[in-house]
Amino acid sequence: MTRTGQEKGHLEGWQWRQSKRALEKKERAKARHFKSSGEAETLAEVPDFVVSREKVGREYSIVAEATAGRYKVLEHGQFTEAILDPTLPFDLARNIYVGDHVTLSSHEGQPTVRHLVARKTVLSRLRRDATRWRDIHASNEQVIAANVESAVIVVSAKDPPFHPKFVDRYLVLTQFNGITPVIAYNKSDLVSAEDQALEYYRSMGVKVIPTSVVDGKGLAELKETMRGQQAVFVGHSGVGKSSLINAMVPQSELRTGTVSDKSGKGRHTTSASRLIAWDKDSYIVDTPGIRSLEVWNIEKTDLQLYFKDINELGRDCKYDDCVHDAEPYQDCKVKQGVKQGLLPRQRYDSYLKLLREL
Ligand code: GDP
Ligand code: ZN
Numbered sequence: 001m002t003r004t005g006q007e008k009g010h011l012e013g014w015q016w017r018q019s020k021r022a023l024e025k026k027e028r029a030k031a032r033h034f035k036s037s038g039e040a041e042t043l044a045e046v047p048d049f050v051v052s053r054e055k056v057g058r059e060y061s062i063v064a065e066a067t068a069g070r071y072k073v074l075e076h077g078q079f080t081e082a083i084l085d086p087t088l089p090f091d092l093a094r095n096i097y098v099g100d101h102v103t104l105s106s107h108e109g110q111p112t113v114r115h116l117v118a119r120k121t122v123l124s125r126l127r128r129d130a131t132r133w134r135d136i137h138a139s140n141e142q143v144i145a146a147n148v149e150s151a152v153i154v155v156s157a158k159d160p161p162f163h164p165k166f167v168d169r170y171l172v173l174t175q176f177n178g179i180t181p182v183i184a185y186n187k188s189d190l191v192s193a194e195d196q197a198l199e200y201y202r203s204m205g206v207k208v209i210p211t212s213v214v215d216g217k218g219l220a221e222l223k224e225t226m227r228g229q230q231a232v233f234v235g236h237s238g239v240g241k242s243s244l245i246n247a248m249v250p251q252s253e254l255r256t257g258t259v260s261d262k263s264g265k266g267r268h269t270t271s272a273s274r275l276i277a278w279d280k281d282s283y284i285v286d287t288p289g290i291r292s293l294e295v296w297n298i299e300k301t302d303l304q305l306y307f308k309d310i311n312e313l314g315r316d317c318k319y320d321d322c323v324h325d326a327e328p329y330q331d332c333k334v335k336q337g338v339k340q341g342l343l344p345r346q347r348y349d350s351y352l353k354l355l356r357e358l
Contacts, residue, residue, distance in 0.1 A: 085105055123144045
């Protein structure tokens with residue numbers, strides 16, 4: 001499957017160093033991912049609902065908001081309210097997400113969602129709301145944003161403090177899902193020097209853009225990076241996601257908040273995800289209610305594939321299936337690499353933290 005995001009110049013550095021073996025393992029992991037997701041089966045079970053991208057071409061509408069079977073859909077640059085087509089099983093209503101590409105029909109004058117265009121990418125989480133649905137449907141997957149080509153990982157230099165673990169988590173999630181990561185190091189006006197972790201991310205081929213809504217730094221570059229793409233903004237609350245979006249897309253008018261709680265992570269200001277159109281074929285998915293996503297559906301032995309630095313060192317570990325955790329020190333090149341300063345301890349700690357979540 002080709003993804004436009006991966007064809008862009010700056011992405012190559014991020015992708016090319018993955019070994020063939022890593023890519024094959026990744027494909028297997030993805031195959032499992034979709035297979036174990038009951039949702040994919042639910043969608044597939046309804047004949048004629050999911051249509052191929054080739055068939056639809058550019059003739060699709062984009063879901064901008066989705067709540068309880070009602071959708072705000074962007075059709076030829078205009079917003080339309082739509083419901084799921086009544087000829088379709090109602091269960092599908094919860095399987096349509098912000099960012100989805102759909103084709104519309106109509107029923108008694110009401111626009112309806114008739115087809116779903118096969119998704120290019122999904123950014124998803126485990127459903128936390130335990131309801132009957134969980135038992136009825138095999139799927140515990142909740143899609144946060146569909147069809148995004150890039151993810152802007154927003155962190156702040158200060159207030160709240162910079163958390164490299166958040167970046168590491170999102171680098172795994174984006175890479176696993178075939179989404180290109182871009183790090184926006186916001187509030188750069190509040191510090192005199194960049195955090196040294198940023199240079200390390202650059203060395204891995206990840207684009208890092210220091211930004212500030214106070215002095216405007218990096219905003220044009222960030223905009224150019226996202227142009228022609230469907231991009232999602234992720235980040236803890238209080239880091240400046242809404243401020244950045246407002247600064248780049250003044251007409252979007254997101255509410256901004258202040259960092260007010262003691263955790264320093266900011267307070268919750270908005271909740272539902274939505275898609276903002278800001279230029280031709282250019283969209284931002286804002287996910288204000290999502291503080292952080294868990295890494296899931298990745299095999300423990302596969303996690304290292306999404307830490308390319310660890311993967312490279314780990315090729316020479318004594319055991320093929322070494323997860324660089326409980327294995328003896330003398331047999332593990334990753335543990336030795338940390339000791340020798342070849343791998344930042346912070347990266348290793350992030351890796352172990354995610355490994356234990358799996
Ligand atoms: P969100 O929760 O990630 O959407 O964060 P907000 O956009 O609501 O911003 C949180 C706070 O940080 C607000 O008080 C903003 O004014 C402030 N802020 C956002 N961006 C910057 C920046 O680049 N520099 C500085 N100094 N403050 C910022
Ligand atoms: Zn090892």
